[in-house]
Every structure is written in C-alpha cells, then in structure tokens.
Amino acid sequence: MKQLIKYLEPFKTQVIAVIVLVFLQSMADLYLPTLMSDIIDHGVVKGDVPYIWKIGGIMLLVAAGGLLCAILSSFFSARTAVGFGRNLRNEVFIHVENFSQEEFDRLGTASLITRTTNDILQVQNVLMFALRIMITAPIMAVGGIIMAMGRDARLTLIFLVILPVLALTIFFIARKAIGLFKAIQKKLDALNRVLREYLTGVRVIRAFNRTGYEEKRFDAANRDLTETTTAAIKIMSLIAPAMTLIVNLSTIAIVWFGAVRIDNNRMEVGDLMAFIQYAMQIMFSLLMVSILFIMIPRAQVSVERINEILDTEPAIEGGKGSRAANAKGWVEFQNVSFSYPGAEAPALSDISFKAGPGEVTAIIGGTGAGKSTLVQLIPRFYDATEGRVLVDGIDVRDWPLEELRKKIGYVPQKTVLFSGTVAENIRFGKEDASFEEIRHAAEAAQAADFIEEMKEKYETVIAQGGTNLSGGQKQRLAIARALVRKPDIYIFDDSFSALDFKTDAKLRQALRKETADAAVILIAQRVATVMDADRIIVLNEGKIAGIGKHQELLKTCPVYREIVASQLSEEEIA
Incomplete structure (x- = not known):
C-alpha cells in the first residue's frame, strides 16, 4: 500500500x-x-x-x-x-x-x-x-x-x-x-x-x-x-x-x-x-x-x-534522444533469430535481407513459417534474440519508440477497427489529417466506393470491432489508415486476404504510386499478390528458403515452386 x-x-x-x-x-x-x-x-x-x-x-x-x-x-x-x-x-x-x-x-x-x-x-x-x-x-x-x-x-x-x-x-x-x-x-x-x-x-x-x-x-x-x-x-x-x-x-x-x-x-x-x-x-x-x-x-x-x-518494467524500451538518419525507408535484418519466451525452438533463425525505398519486398511461406513474427520485429513489438534489425541504418533498439513507429505504417494480420466514424478510423493513422487526405487514402485503398454508398458516408459510425463491415471492407479501411500516415516503411501483414482478385490487383496498382518513395514489406498467401514484387523472401520453418524474383525462385527454390504449384495451373506458371 x-x-x-x-x-x-x-x-x-x-x-x-x-x-x-x-x-x-x-x-x-x-x-x-x-x-x-x-x-x-x-x-x-x-x-x-x-x-x-x-x-x-x-x-x-x-x-x-x-x-x-x-x-x-x-x-x-x-x-x-x-x-x-x-x-x-x-x-x-x-x-x-x-x-x-x-x-x-x-x-x-x-x-x-x-x-x-x-x-x-x-x-x-x-x-x-x-x-x-x-x-x-x-x-x-x-x-x-x-x-x-x-x-x-x-x-x-x-x-x-x-x-x-x-x-x-x-x-x-x-x-x-x-x-x-x-x-x-x-x-x-x-x-x-x-x-x-x-x-x-x-x-x-x-x-x-x-x-x-x-x-x-x-x-x-x-x-x-x-x-x-x-x-x-x-x-x-x-x-x-x-x-x-x-x-x-x-x-x-x-x-x-x-x-x-x-x-x-x-x-x-x-x-x-x-x-x-x-x-x-x-x-x-x-x-x-x-x-x-x-x-x-x-x-x-x-x-x-x-x-x-x-x-513490471517493459522488456522493450526506446533509445534515448532523437535519431537523424542519412537515408529514409531502409530496413535491414542482420543474422536475426528470435524465440518466444518458453518456446522449445526458435520462431526465426539467421534471417538476413535488405529492403529499400521504392521496393516491394514480399514474404511468403506456409502457416507457422514465421512471417508475422518477422515483421513484428521492425516496430519492436518483440526484440530479436540474436542479430540486429536496422531501420535507416540504425539498430531499432537505439531508436526512441515513438520516432521509430512514426516511420512505419502497419496493417496487422487481424484487422482492428475502433468504435467511431469511418473518418475517425482513417484519421487514427494521422491525427491532423485533413478530409482531402482521408478521402485520398480511402480512394487509394479501394475503400471510397463502399464508403460513398453508406448513408452517412465518411461520418458513418463503425461498431466496436467493425462488426457492421465485411472482412474486405475492414481490411481496406485499415490499409487507408496506414496510407494516410505517409510513412517511410509500409508493413502489410496478409492484409489482402479478404479481397477478391480484381480489388487485389487494383489495390496493388494504386499502392505502387502511393508508396513509390517508401519501403513496402508485404506478407501474402497468394502467389498472384507477390509475383510482381521486387524481392520475394520464402520462409520455411523460420528460415529463409530462398530470396529472389518470381522467375528466379521458380528455378532455384523448391519450396516456392511447391507453393506456386498449389495455387496456379501449369499454363499460368508458364
């Protein structure tokens, strides 16, 4: 007491x-x-x-x-x-x-x-x-x-x-x-x-x-x-x-x-x-x-x-003071391994790669391969057990947490919306966003059409957890929330899974324009979503099974070929 x-x-x-x-x-x-x-x-x-x-x-x-x-x-x-x-x-x-x-x-x-x-x-x-x-x-x-x-x-x-x-x-x-x-x-x-x-x-x-x-x-x-x-x-x-x-x-x-x-x-x-x-x-x-x-x-x-x-002292604390980086939008993993507390085996082992501004880095792999765990190390939801994660050339442990997370637009695997209006949910990504910025983000996220069909449009109230929206609508609002922030790094954690192929394609095309100066790290289950990426990382049981472009991996990575074969016909692969 x-x-x-x-x-x-x-x-x-x-x-x-x-x-x-x-x-x-x-x-x-x-x-x-x-x-x-x-x-x-x-x-x-x-x-x-x-x-x-x-x-x-x-x-x-x-x-x-x-x-x-x-x-x-x-x-x-x-x-x-x-x-x-x-x-x-x-x-x-x-x-x-x-x-x-x-x-x-x-x-x-x-x-x-x-x-x-x-x-x-x-x-x-x-x-x-x-x-x-x-x-x-x-x-x-x-x-x-x-x-x-x-x-x-x-x-x-x-x-x-x-x-x-x-x-x-x-x-x-x-x-x-x-x-x-x-x-x-x-x-x-x-x-x-x-x-x-x-x-x-x-x-x-x-x-x-x-x-x-x-x-x-x-x-x-x-x-x-x-x-x-x-x-x-x-x-x-x-x-x-x-x-x-x-x-x-x-x-x-x-x-x-x-x-x-x-x-x-x-x-x-x-x-x-x-x-x-x-x-x-x-x-x-x-x-x-x-x-x-x-x-x-x-x-x-x-x-x-x-x-x-x-x-209880937080296991993760930000670095002291502000950090001035020479370059913006760079992410690098250097021999990174990670284990959850009490786990018998590591979730990630010896992960190394670079992702730069203007590039789309896609991550694909089977269930439990460690895809979501990998991207959660960037905003420091967890800290790497071994190795280093760098953002703009600086170890994420040395960044003040607020500054680090300001640089990131994160769309989680499980979409989270808050009770409030559509505009308030999009503005959650940027507190002082103007209505024009909100509408532009919604258009880029392919959400403007269904928002305009709502009775109150951007002032439509979203129920707690977004229960009055479909899965695809919730995902597009979450993407708009990240886009309105205009960060240096975008993380999309399987954020297109509830979208139809047509909307998926239109959204990826719009994202290319919106994220031209930022690094995009994209997790997806669909091969169609990742095949146009500048870099595809194939994860298998927490390890990198292959890195390269679509055609390269088809020739060099058996795990990727297996994933592609399970989704595409031989004619589509050819």
Missing part, C-alpha cells in the same frame, strides 16, 4: 479536512453520554425541568455539530477516494501502454482489464471507508476508555477481558479469509477471460453450434468463482454474530457489576448509563475496525496485483 500512497498527495488538503472533521465528530459523540448522565443525575432524579431543557438543548447542538462534521467528512473522504482511483487508473493505463507484446502475453488481457477496473475499485472503496474509520475508531476506543474511567475506574477493568477477546476473534477470522480473497481475484480473471473470448468469437461459436459448450465453460468458471466467494463470505460473516455475542455479554456484565456498585453507593445511575454508552462506542469502533478487516484482505490482494503491473 505504501507504493500507492503517493497518489494521495494531490488530495492532502482534503485528507487533512477529513481528519479534523472526524476528530470533531468523535469529540461530539464522546461528549453526548456525559451530558445524558448529567440530565439523569441532576435533572431527572432531582426533578429539575429547566436543567433538563438546558442540557437537552446543549445535547441537540452537539449532536447537530457532530452530524454536520459526519456529512462533510463523508463528502471529502468520498471525493478523495474517487480522485485517487481516477489518478491510479490513469497511471496504470499509461504504464500498460508502454508494455511490449511479451508483457501482454504474460499478464493476459483479461487480467489487465480486471486489475485496471475491479482491483482499483476495491482499493478505492477501502480507502473511502478507511479515511474515516482509521481515525474515528482509535479516537472513539481510547476516548471511550478514558471517559468510562472518569465515570468508574474500577468498572473499566472489565475491558481487560472484553477487548482482547474481540481483537483475537477478528484476527483469526480475517486471517483465514485472506487466501480465499486472493483466489477470488484470480477466478474473476478466469471468468472475464471466458466472457471476453465468447463476445469476441460469438460468430464462430454460433457457426459451429458451440453455444452450449461455451455456456458450460462460463457456468464452470462462474460456479468456481461463486463457490470461492461464498466460502470467503461464510468465514467473514462469522464476525457479525461473534461481535454481537461479545457485545451483548459485555453489556450484561457491565449492567450486573454496575448494579452492584450502585447498590453499594459507589456509582450513580446516570454514570452507569453513560458507562454503557461509552462501552457501546468502544464496541462500535471495534466493530467498524472488523468491517474494515473484512475489506482489507481483498484490497490487499488488489494492491499486490496493481503493484505487479506498476513494478
């Missing part, structure tokens, strides 16, 4: 206000039983009605002041906790933005979402409660004991038995619950993962009639979470009856021994009434602490999970 305290610094004034207000409220609460005792001993017993009215009026004023302090302290504590949660969520989000793909793979998307939302909410709620209770409880407990001693010091010895019993009860119950609360957060991650997979893959699930299977998966994860939560609640629910039993037995004991002292003329009735009130305040403060103990174990788990994110 200490690591998160710094996020309270902007709210110092409000925290101080809460402390002062809670102190005043506690003083008012502690003073009321004394006034009640005076009314009974000096007003009721003696029949002094004016005295009763006088002290009663003072009690009303004290109670009203305490109520006002309680309202204000609740307001400021809530405002502080909510502001703390907002700042912490921002910090976590910004930190996660710097994660490489390796951190996302290790922590998991579902877990990161849970930690940024549910875990921070748990800490926020505990903070709001703790700001008042952590101050009120000690004041009420210590103040109550002091005031009770002022009424009858001998009778306060009963607290030597009551308070240790209360504290030990709370401690043993809370200790058993901590492990369960840790399990709850992990099982909440698992539930979120199942739900997220269902929502993102709902079309595939329905197409294969796997709805029943997904329902069983969700039910199993939900039941597991429910059972663990129920077990934790059962343990924590023991606190309330245990506290009630102890409080009631304590009241009986106080009344019993107090009656004996009144009978021996060592105590007044009003003093006994005040003593009982102070005992209740002491018990109530400990009850509030017990509630806090119910919340703290879960919050403690949440704090650990949040700290795990904040303590």
Whole structure:
C-alpha cells in the first residue's frame, strides 16, 4: 500500500479536512453520554425541568455539530477516494501502454482489464471507508476508555477481558479469509477471460453450434468463482454474530457489576448509563475496525496485483534522444533469430535481407513459417534474440519508440477497427489529417466506393470491432489508415486476404504510386499478390528458403515452386 500512497498527495488538503472533521465528530459523540448522565443525575432524579431543557438543548447542538462534521467528512473522504482511483487508473493505463507484446502475453488481457477496473475499485472503496474509520475508531476506543474511567475506574477493568477477546476473534477470522480473497481475484480473471473470448468469437461459436459448450465453460468458471466467494463470505460473516455475542455479554456484565456498585453507593445511575454508552462506542469502533478487516484482505490482494503491473518494467524500451538518419525507408535484418519466451525452438533463425525505398519486398511461406513474427520485429513489438534489425541504418533498439513507429505504417494480420466514424478510423493513422487526405487514402485503398454508398458516408459510425463491415471492407479501411500516415516503411501483414482478385490487383496498382518513395514489406498467401514484387523472401520453418524474383525462385527454390504449384495451373506458371 505504501507504493500507492503517493497518489494521495494531490488530495492532502482534503485528507487533512477529513481528519479534523472526524476528530470533531468523535469529540461530539464522546461528549453526548456525559451530558445524558448529567440530565439523569441532576435533572431527572432531582426533578429539575429547566436543567433538563438546558442540557437537552446543549445535547441537540452537539449532536447537530457532530452530524454536520459526519456529512462533510463523508463528502471529502468520498471525493478523495474517487480522485485517487481516477489518478491510479490513469497511471496504470499509461504504464500498460508502454508494455511490449511479451508483457501482454504474460499478464493476459483479461487480467489487465480486471486489475485496471475491479482491483482499483476495491482499493478505492477501502480507502473511502478507511479515511474515516482509521481515525474515528482509535479516537472513539481510547476516548471511550478514558471517559468510562472518569465515570468508574474500577468498572473499566472489565475491558481487560472484553477487548482482547474481540481483537483475537477478528484476527483469526480475517486471517483465514485472506487466501480465499486472493483466489477470488484470480477466478474473476478466469471468468472475464471466458466472457471476453465468447463476445469476441460469438460468430464462430454460433457457426459451429458451440453455444452450449461455451455456456458450460462460463457456468464452470462462474460456479468456481461463486463457490470461492461464498466460502470467503461464510468465514467473514462469522464476525457479525461473534461481535454481537461479545457485545451483548459485555453489556450484561457491565449492567450486573454496575448494579452492584450502585447498590453499594459507589456509582450513580446516570454514570452507569453513560458507562454503557461509552462501552457501546468502544464496541462500535471495534466493530467498524472488523468491517474494515473484512475489506482489507481483498484490497490487499488488489494492491499486490496493481503493484505487479506498476513494478513490471517493459522488456522493450526506446533509445534515448532523437535519431537523424542519412537515408529514409531502409530496413535491414542482420543474422536475426528470435524465440518466444518458453518456446522449445526458435520462431526465426539467421534471417538476413535488405529492403529499400521504392521496393516491394514480399514474404511468403506456409502457416507457422514465421512471417508475422518477422515483421513484428521492425516496430519492436518483440526484440530479436540474436542479430540486429536496422531501420535507416540504425539498430531499432537505439531508436526512441515513438520516432521509430512514426516511420512505419502497419496493417496487422487481424484487422482492428475502433468504435467511431469511418473518418475517425482513417484519421487514427494521422491525427491532423485533413478530409482531402482521408478521402485520398480511402480512394487509394479501394475503400471510397463502399464508403460513398453508406448513408452517412465518411461520418458513418463503425461498431466496436467493425462488426457492421465485411472482412474486405475492414481490411481496406485499415490499409487507408496506414496510407494516410505517409510513412517511410509500409508493413502489410496478409492484409489482402479478404479481397477478391480484381480489388487485389487494383489495390496493388494504386499502392505502387502511393508508396513509390517508401519501403513496402508485404506478407501474402497468394502467389498472384507477390509475383510482381521486387524481392520475394520464402520462409520455411523460420528460415529463409530462398530470396529472389518470381522467375528466379521458380528455378532455384523448391519450396516456392511447391507453393506456386498449389495455387496456379501449369499454363499460368508458364
């Protein structure tokens, strides 16, 4: 928790206000039983009605002041906790933005979402409660004991038995619950993962009639979470009856021994009434602490999970300062090898090639050959295990990440669109792009025709994930997003797979003009898409099986000939 305290610094004034207000409220609460005792001993017993009215009026004023302090302290504590949660969520989000793909793979998307939302909410709620209770409880407990001693010091010895019993009860119950609360957060991650997979893959699930299977998966994860939560609640629910039993037995004991002292003329009735009130305040403060103990174990788990994110240093960090390159649009791989964490075999081995401006470098190969992995090393989604990747003659590790990625227009294998308008999605590639630039990029990407057919044209709202568009439409918008950026390097990761042959050919022709001064690295499964490239790299099991032009590879590369033969007829090959 200490690591998160710094996020309270902007709210110092409000925290101080809460402390002062809670102190005043506690003083008012502690003073009321004394006034009640005076009314009974000096007003009721003696029949002094004016005295009763006088002290009663003072009690009303004290109670009203305490109520006002309680309202204000609740307001400021809530405002502080909510502001703390907002700042912490921002910090976590910004930190996660710097994660490489390796951190996302290790922590998991579902877990990161849970930690940024549910875990921070748990800490926020505990903070709001703790700001008042952590101050009120000690004041009420210590103040109550002091005031009770002022009424009858001998009778306060009963607290030597009551308070240790209360504290030990709370401690043993809370200790058993901590492990369960840790399990709850992990099982909440698992539930979120199942739900997220269902929502993102709902079309595939329905197409294969796997709805029943997904329902069983969700039910199993939900039941597991429910059972663990129920077990934790059962343990924590023991606190309330245990506290009630102890409080009631304590009241009986106080009344019993107090009656004996009144009978021996060592105590007044009003003093006994005040003593009982102070005992209740002491018990109530400990009850509030017990509630806090119910919340703290879960919050403690949440704090650990949040700290795990904040303590995670990105495996990939950009170089320092800006880089001035002599040439633009050059990519070079020098004996590059790469292995995924924990993998038995490398995904890429000894890759070397150059790609320059004005050239189209196509990469082709079978499934799992390492094509996407190769291009992901250029914008540093991953770092090469061995060898070097150079952009404009400079190792990508020496580039500041922002500068490096500004030079690249990347169209991923899995098209990602965002909720918003068509224009906003294209403008995602260049924040200050004019409408003319957006329209030009759409025309080059062969997207203008279907955009113009939409009711709102470029202001048409795209659903989350682009679910109201076809696969080909989404790919063309993603290509337009890269084109509007006008980068030095274009990476198309199997970005034409959903296009028909006619659109594919028109798009490649348009790209030649748009990317004339840039390096184009193109991954494709179709031979027709890559055969006109300036350079074709054939990958097989993570290694280069051949480099050259179409006709050269037909003669020298058996792997390429096999790929071509599987797609083209003998007449087309000839």
